[in-house]
Amino acid sequence: MAPTPDLTPAMRRSVSDRSLACLLLAPTIAVLFALTIYPLIYSIKISLQSESGNWTLQNFTRLISDHFFLSALAHTVVYAAIALTFEFLIGLGLALLLSAQMRGRSVFRSLLLVPMMLPAVVVGVVWRLILNSNFGALNGTIKGIGINTDALTWTGSPKLAMASVIVADVWQWTPFMFLILLAGLQAIPQEPYEAALIDGASGWQTFRHVTLPLLKPAILIALLLRTMDLLRVFDQIFILTEGGPGFATETVSLYIYRTAFRFSNFGYAAAMSFVLLLITNVISVGYIRFLRTNEARP
Secondary structure, eight states: OOOOOOOOHHHHHHHHHHHHHHHHHHHHHHHHIIIIIHHHHHHHHHHTBOTTSOBOSHHHHHHHHOHHHHHHHHHHHHHHHHHHHHHHHHHHHHHHHHHSOOTTHHHHHHHHTHHHHSOHHHHHHHHHHHTOTTTOHHHHHHHHTTOOOTTOOTTTSHHHHHHHHHHHHHHHHHHHHHHHHHHHHHHSOSHHHHHHHHTTOOHHHHIIIIIHHHHHHHHHHHHHHHHHHHHTOOHHHHHHTTTOSTTTTOOHHHHHHHHHHTSOOHHHHHHHHHHHHHHHHHHHHHHHHHHHHHHHOO
16 A cells, blocks of 8 residues: 655645635534524425424415415515506606706705615604504695595505505615616716717607616616515514505515414415515516626627
8 A cells, every 4th residue: 555645835734724714614604504504494394394294285285275375465566566666766767867967966865865774663663653644744734735634544544555555665765776776877988978969869869778778787686676675575564554454465474474473383484485485586587687688689
């Protein structure tokens, strides 16, 4: 048997560096496993088990016939679609307005970011006070102009509750959309605008054929981030309406919370969480593929 060759000093240093790197990474890996990997494995396990402990897909097949889950999913989609539309349109309008040279625009930009900096719990409490039908600022203002507000129970009416929580979300997160779109606008070079001006393009033509195509990556990133956040909305709606009145503003996240912590059905709640994760991933992949397809075009 041939003797093992001695390690050179360079090889010893390399082995020592790798050992030190593994030693330094060990606490991070342990924390990652404890906080991420283990809970993920455990939630997969309980989602595939019945209450008796048998392995089954019952929790997933039950979703198809659970009209409460389907209703919560419909509410989530409606909430996300309407809030995303308003946040994008208002955010784009503000970004276009405040990207132009105007006096005091830095002050306006700073003020616009204030709602986004507030915790969602604070925003929920503030809007709950504003929308209170008895002493809220909104009904008080409407009464001041001579309109009867007896029927305006903003968070107590099934017809008005969804609109109320959407308004609160739009108020808080439009600045986020504005910030990303403003950054995208400022990253556009001036040469295309100069060429459009020489060609005699109107303001609308310049926006449609120059600004919008060059702003598309920023638009898709903003829509992607807000869509993922809107699909898992919980805190604001929980504080404002708690999913009510009745089931009018119940979202998937709220239904998962009730199933897990009020009815102690953790397996079914885990199955709903994975379905919501799958829906979010499918939408996210669609955004990313659309972005890559448009970037690949000449």
